[in-house]
Structures are given as C-alpha cells and as structure tokens.
Amino acid sequence: MSHQLPEPIPAESPAAHGTARALRADARRNRERVLRTAQQLFAQEGLGVSLDEIARRAGVGPGTVHRHFPSKEALYLAVSIDQLERLVAEAAALAAGGDPAAVFTLLSRMMADGAENSTVKSALTAAEFDLRTAAPEVATDLTGYVTELLDRARTAGLVRDDVTADEVMALVAGAFAAIRHADAHADPARAARIGGIILDGIRPRSR
Known part of the structure; x- marks a missing residue:
C-alpha cells in the first residue's frame, strides 16, 4: 500500500x-x-x-x-505605549457617556497609572525616550479626549473657565513627580489623595 x-x-x-x-x-x-x-x-x-x-x-x-x-528599553517603551492605549480606550468610553464630571475620572486614572508605572517612566526619561514622539497618534488621541471632557465639565460649571487642556496635562505630569517625591507610588490611597489635591486646583474658585 x-x-x-x-x-x-x-x-x-x-x-x-x-x-x-x-x-x-x-x-x-x-x-x-x-x-x-x-x-x-x-x-x-x-x-x-x-x-x-x-x-x-x-x-x-x-x-x-x-x-x-x-532589549529592556524596548519593553519599557511597549509597556508605556500599551498603558496609553488603554487610557485612550477608557477615555473614549467616558466621552461616549454623559457624565459632565468624567474628566476627573479620567485624570484620576491617568495619575494612578502614572504612579503605578513611575519606575518605567523614569527609565524612559533616563534613556531620553519621549512617548509623545514614540507614539504621537496615541498621545494626540488622549489629549483630544481630555480636551473634550474638559470642555464638557466647563460647560457644566465643574472646572475653572480659564484652565486649558495643556495646563491639565502638565498638572498630570507634575502629579507623577509629586507622588514619587512623597514616596506614595506604592500606596494607592495616598497617591489618590495627592492627585485629588492637585485636581482641586482646576475646580471653580469658591466665591
């Protein structure tokens, strides 16, 4: 056969x-x-x-x-880009909803993720990697959603009239440094408290 x-x-x-x-x-x-x-x-x-x-x-x-x-650097970069992509997906879901305070949810999430991954971000900074250059479309999408949600919150009177998306993104970046300086990156509750204090700065001034 x-x-x-x-x-x-x-x-x-x-x-x-x-x-x-x-x-x-x-x-x-x-x-x-x-x-x-x-x-x-x-x-x-x-x-x-x-x-x-x-x-x-x-x-x-x-x-x-x-x-x-x-290389380790390639993995650091991939982890950070993946994190950004997941934040963009969350931002898109928030933008599709109707919550006028959704910008605070997104910014708090960004701060929490940044604090959790602060060691990776520090490594990228030391290696002179800039995520805005490495993943420009993802970074632009995230900034766009922050702008959209910020405008929605402003219309509802939940944020200051004079605050801009660029300033908010700068505050988020500063929050990473503040949380790390306070050695709170391994303490989610304390990191959230520091983030909340920072976010209070974009709320309307009491009269």
Whole structure:
C-alpha cells in the first residue's frame, strides 16, 4: 500500500490564511500577556526583573519575549505605549457617556497609572525616550479626549473657565513627580489623595 503525503496547502488558500490568522492571534495574545506581566513585575519588584523571568511568569518561552522585545528599553517603551492605549480606550468610553464630571475620572486614572508605572517612566526619561514622539497618534488621541471632557465639565460649571487642556496635562505630569517625591507610588490611597489635591486646583474658585 502506498502512503501519499498530503498535498501542501497553497499559500493563498483559505486554509493557509486561516492558519496565518490563528498564528497572528496567538502571537498577539502572547505579546499582551508579556506586557501585562512586565507591567506588574516592574511595579512590584522594580526594573531589575530579567526578560527571562518575565517570560517564566507570563507562561511563554524566553524566545517569545526576546523576539518581541530585543532589549529592556524596548519593553519599557511597549509597556508605556500599551498603558496609553488603554487610557485612550477608557477615555473614549467616558466621552461616549454623559457624565459632565468624567474628566476627573479620567485624570484620576491617568495619575494612578502614572504612579503605578513611575519606575518605567523614569527609565524612559533616563534613556531620553519621549512617548509623545514614540507614539504621537496615541498621545494626540488622549489629549483630544481630555480636551473634550474638559470642555464638557466647563460647560457644566465643574472646572475653572480659564484652565486649558495643556495646563491639565502638565498638572498630570507634575502629579507623577509629586507622588514619587512623597514616596506614595506604592500606596494607592495616598497617591489618590495627592492627585485629588492637585485636581482641586482646576475646580471653580469658591466665591
């Protein structure tokens, strides 16, 4: 009895495309798993965690991590961009809602995320990476949503008439430094308190 080998699947066949899509989806899931694990480990244990340890904790092979992120700096940048993208998604959901105070929700979230990932942001700053340059579209989208939500809050009388989106973004950046200076980046309640004090500055002045 002859044993025929199965014919190879043509490169353009639906089956080949289905296999390629499955591989891409699997690679995407692995990458996301590595990013989430890296973010947690950097926040909990600092930047000294090795790429191999991140791979082990993420449940993937070391080659998977090194293939996506050839250096620690590349991983720092990817973690920060991923964080920005998730903030943009949250901002879009808030903008789609009708809460006039949603800008405070978004800014508080931005401060909390920044405090949690302050070590990564410090590493990027030391390496002279600027997220606004590395991911300009994402940064622009986030600023756009802050502007939209700020205008909504201003119309409702919830923020000062003279505050601008650029000033608000500067306050958020300053909040990271304030939280870190107070050594509160590992204490969510204290970090939130400091953030709240900063956000009080954009509320209308009492008469």
